[in-house]
Amino acid sequence: MSAKHARRSPRSSRAYPALALSVLAALSLVAAALSLSAAPRRPGPAVHAAAAPAPSTTTPTASPTTTSTAPAVPATTVLATLSGPTQAYASPGGAPSVLLPAQWLDSPSVLPVVATAGDWLDVRIAQRPNGQTGWIERSQATLSATPYAIVIDLSTEHLELFRDGEQVLDAPAGIGTATDPTPTGQFFLALFAEAPSPDYGPFVMVTSAHSDTITDWDESGDAIIAIHGPLGADAAIGTTGAAISHGCVRLHDSDLMVLRAVPDGSPIDIVS
Numbered sequence: 001m002s003a004k005h006a007r008r009s010p011r012s013s014r015a016y017p018a019l020a021l022s023v024l025a026a027l028s029l030v031a032a033a034l035s036l037s038a039a040p041r042r043p044g045p046a047v048h049a050a051a052a053p054a055p056s057t058t059t060p061t062a063s064p065t066t067t068s069t070a071p072a073v074p075a076t077t078v079l080a081t082l083s084g085p086t087q088a089y090a091s092p093g094g095a096p097s098v099l100l101p102a103q104w105l106d107s108p109s110v111l112p113v114v115a116t117a118g119d120w121l122d123v124r125i126a127q128r129p130n131g132q133t134g135w136i137e138r139s140q141a142t143l144s145a146t147p148y149a150i151v152i153d154l155s156t157e158h159l160e161l162f163r164d165g166e167q168v169l170d171a172p173a174g175i176g177t178a179t180d181p182t183p184t185g186q187f188f189l190a191l192f193a194e195a196p197s198p199d200y201g202p203f204v205m206v207t208s209a210h211s212d213t214i215t216d217w218d219e220s221g222d223a224i225i226a227i228h229g230p231l232g233a234d235a236a237i238g239t240t241g242a243a244i245s246h247g248c249v250r251l252h253d254s255d256l257m258v259l260r261a262v263p264d265g266s267p268i269d270i271v272s
Contacts, residue, residue, distance in 0.1 A: 073149045075165035078113040079265035080123050080141035088134025092120035097134050100125065105206065107191035110265035113143075126190045126208040128222070130183055148266040150189070150227075150259070152249055154182055155272055157241025159227070159249060161259060169258050172241040174233055174250030176211075182225065182247050183212045187268045192260075193226075201229020201253045203260065207268055211247045229253050 086100045086109075102109060104126050111123035114133055121141065125132040151160045154175055161169035176182035187209040195204050205227040214223035227249045234252060236242045244250065251259075 073151065073162045073165055073269075074267065076145050076147050077149065077265075077267050079144045079146055079263070080111050080113050080121055080136070081144065081265075082109040082111070082136075082141050084140070086136050086140045088123070088125070088136050090135070092117045092135050094135070098125065098127075098132070100134065100136070104190060105193070107264070110144075110190075110263070111141075112188045112265050112267050124186070124188055124208065126188075128210050130187070130208075130210055130212070131185050144263075144265075146263045146266045148262045150262065150266065150268040152182070152268065152270045153272075154184065154270065157243070159251065159255070161262070169255065171251055171255035171258075172237050172239050174230065174237045174242050174244045176245050176247040177243045180211065180213050180246040182245070182249060182270060183209050184270045184272050185209065187225075187270065189262055189264055189266045189268060191264055195228065199229060199231045201251070201256045203256070204228045205256075205259060205262075209268070209270065214246065223247070225249070227251065227256070227259065229256055 082100060082102050084102045086102070087096055088098050088100050089095060090097045100109060100111075100123075109126065111125065113121050113123055115122040116138075117135075119138045120135050121138055122133055122135050123141075125134055147164045149162045149165075151162070152158075152173065152175070153160070157173055157175055159169070159171050159173045160167055161171075187207050190206045190208050193204040193206055195201055207225050207227065209225035211223035211225060216222065223246075225247050228251070230237055230250045230252060233242070233244050233250055236244050237250060237252060
């Protein structure tokens, strides 16, 4: 998938079960959409943690909004797994805004909690537009937590993985070109998917980010940003990273394997 590190030895990963054929078809479309036509390099980027106690009133649990400097990396982020289709509101008890699906691409909706107010949770949303959040009732979700956070720095063309606020991986990455850039903002890991081909690496990490320049690739209905293998661009990515994709983030397979431990819902900040 694509619309668009190798400094630490990777940890072993567990095999990820195949998704339903319908999901694979949809993800394959998005995957092909955003990475198969490699752009030239520019001269010279799911197991949940144990349940967490309810977050305190109106306390942000994700890193602050920024697209120009690296955000503060949270030591932990509260996650809300929806128990069914859930109505989101513009404010606690306010006007309805969007109905959130219990599953997206046949995977449970696990959403990072941005803030709380009484029995209400402000959560990030996986669907377009980018950066969308909504308030849901706490009774509509099961709470857990993740110690992981990912930061993708487009200026350095590197992906960093943090656990408990400490960096555990800093890897060169293939990022989007100037024509089809990787979008900046605060996103999260929506789900793991089976790679449509070995070129995508051992698996595909589907994020909540969507391309700002591509809205419908090959009639797939979307252009979702993913993190996956190099698609044959290992040499271009090298040790410094490169601008080579249509927005997705490509990693060396060894670096991608380290990310297999990251639970769905973990925050992903993309900064420039």
